[in-house]
Amino acid sequence: xxxxxxxxxxxxxxxxxxxxxxxxxxxxxxxxxxxxxxxxxxxxxxxxxxxxxxxxxxxxxxxxxxxxxxxxxxxxxxxxxxxxxxxxxxxxxxxxxxxxxxxxxxxxxxxxxxxxxxxxxxxxxxxxxxxxxxxxxxxxxxxxxxxxxxxxxxxxxxxxxxxxxxxxxxxxxxxxxxxxxxxxxxxxxxxxxxxx
Amino acid sequence: xxxxxxxxxxxxxxxxxxxxxxxxxxxxxxxxxxxxxxxxxxxxxxxxxxxxxxxxxxxxxxxxxxxxxxxxxxxxxxxxxxxxxxxxxxxxxxxxxxxxxxxxxxxxxxxxxxxxxxxxxxxxxxxxxxxxxxxxxxxxxxxxxxxxxxxxxxxxxxxxxxxxxxxxxxxxxxxxxxxxxxxxxxxxxxxxxxxx
DNA sequence: GTCTATACTGGGATAGAC
DNA sequence: GTCTATCCCAGTATAGAC
Numbered sequence: 001x002x003x004x005x006x007x008x009x010x011x012x013x014x015x016x017x018x019x020x021x022x023x024x025x026x027x028x029x030x031x032x033x034x035x036x037x038x039x040x041x042x043x044x045x046x047x048x049x050x051x052x053x054x055x056x057x058x059x060x061x062x063x064x065x066x067x068x069x070x071x072x073x074x075x076x077x078x079x080x081x082x083x084x085x086x087x088x089x090x091x092x093x094x095x096x097x098x099x100x101x102x103x104x105x106x107x108x109x110x111x112x113x114x115x116x117x118x119x120x121x122x123x124x125x126x127x128x129x130x131x132x133x134x135x136x137x138x139x140x141x142x143x144x145x146x147x148x149x150x151x152x153x154x155x156x157x158x159x160x161x162x163x164x165x166x167x168x169x170x171x172x173x174x175x176x177x178x179x180x181x182x183x184x185x186x187x188x189x190x191x192x193x194x195x196x
Numbered sequence: 197x198x199x200x201x202x203x204x205x206x207x208x209x210x211x212x213x214x215x216x217x218x219x220x221x222x223x224x225x226x227x228x229x230x231x232x233x234x235x236x237x238x239x240x241x242x243x244x245x246x247x248x249x250x251x252x253x254x255x256x257x258x259x260x261x262x263x264x265x266x267x268x269x270x271x272x273x274x275x276x277x278x279x280x281x282x283x284x285x286x287x288x289x290x291x292x293x294x295x296x297x298x299x300x301x302x303x304x305x306x307x308x309x310x311x312x313x314x315x316x317x318x319x320x321x322x323x324x325x326x327x328x329x330x331x332x333x334x335x336x337x338x339x340x341x342x343x344x345x346x347x348x349x350x351x352x353x354x355x356x357x358x359x360x361x362x363x364x365x366x367x368x369x370x371x372x373x374x375x376x377x378x379x380x381x382x383x384x385x386x387x388x389x390x391x392x
Numbered sequence: 393g394t395c396t397a398t399a400c401t402g403g404g405a406t407a408g409a410c
Numbered sequence: 411g412t413c414t415a416t417c418c419c420a421g422t423a424t425a426g427a428c
Contacts, residue, residue, distance in 0.1 A: 008393070008394090009393065012393080012394090043393090043394070043395090044394070044395055044396075046394075046395070046396080046397095047393070047394050047395075050393060050394080
């Protein structure tokens with residue numbers, strides 16, 4: 001049946017989020033106006049406020065949705081036995097997950113400072129949970145004698161930064177597939193913690 | 197002798213740059229207004245335009261000055277013999293240089309997209325020169341058999357990201373000195389390329 | 393749910409007096 | 411070199427008709 005003319009909440013809603021994500025990633029939250037989002041969605045500015053109370057809530061919703069997905073996807077991953085295989089699983093998961101959603105990753109790193117303090121606290125706590133998973137793997141491996149890491153905290157920071165950096169240069173259709181990239185990074189990570 | 201009242205170009209000029217650097221790093225280029233800069237400098241808005249033709253030129257000037265300093269300081273560093281020692285020198289230089297000027301480093305990574313295209317091209321070219329220095333070291337070490345790196349290009353990206361990541365967590369007065377941090381990172385870097 | 397119209401605030405930049 | 415005043419445009423957000 002035909003809908004009431006002008007009623008498109010199931011189309012416009014996602015479109016607002018997709019457009020905002022794309023524009024925030026491209027130009028930055030502060031540089032993107034609600035007018036611009038509306039224009040690219042194909043509605044008038046006022047209509048946006050049916051989908052978000054304000055611009056800040058839109059940013060927070062995008063980041064929160066992304067972090068929720070990151071944590072739940074990671075927790076649903078198979079959990080191999082032993083720190084060595086778990087580290088490899090983390091490396092491959094992180095690269096794959098990040099390269100699959102470059103825009104969300106980008107704003108998750110770039111737009112943290114544009115979150116209101118209470119929103120920032122929520123995202124920051126989720127980030128710590130995720131990074132804590134890596135540090136736990138390193139700690140286990142260290143105490144089991146499978147890894148040799150001078151400082152597990154620093155090592156987790158170093159490895160996260162290294163892995164996340166893939167997004168700054170990787171372009172789909174380049175000379176390497178995601179799997180090949182993951183192989184190369186895993187080789188460096190493995191050696192850096194003296195595994196195997 | 198007393199200067200003409202209200203004439204402070206030698207004080208105000210640097211103050212404008214310092215203030216802009218600090219505010220851009222803290223809130224982001226797009227989120228900072230010329231009015232805000234003027235307020236914190238202690239002048240009226242109109243006075244700012246004695247020191248920069250516009251806001252964009254102010255950002256570019258900060259980034260350009262930073263990149264110039266990076267390249268000239270690196271080129272003035274002692275250049276040890278052999279890829280292994282040159283890599284160590286690069287690692288320690290990068291960490292020290294970056295931790296010494298966190299704000300400039302921060303905007304150099306975050307505000308690239310807010311540069312006008314012609315300005316972006318200039319900064320990007322300088323960045324490639326710097327990163328090329330690391331890749332050259334890796335290539336030399338690989339061909340001399342001192343390193344084992346599956347892909348020197350990727351390895352240079354990976355290492356740069358890892359080293360630059362120090363700035364996201366390091367705080368002066370924390371439990372580790374800059375030298376201790378550099379020791380730990382050098383240990384991981386060295387192992388990741390199978391040196392020694 | 394979307395539109396048009398508008399309130400209100402703040403943006404970058406300039407002119408001209410001192 | 412700085413100030414005051416101002417131009418012009420854009421921002422977020424809301425009200426009320428359809």
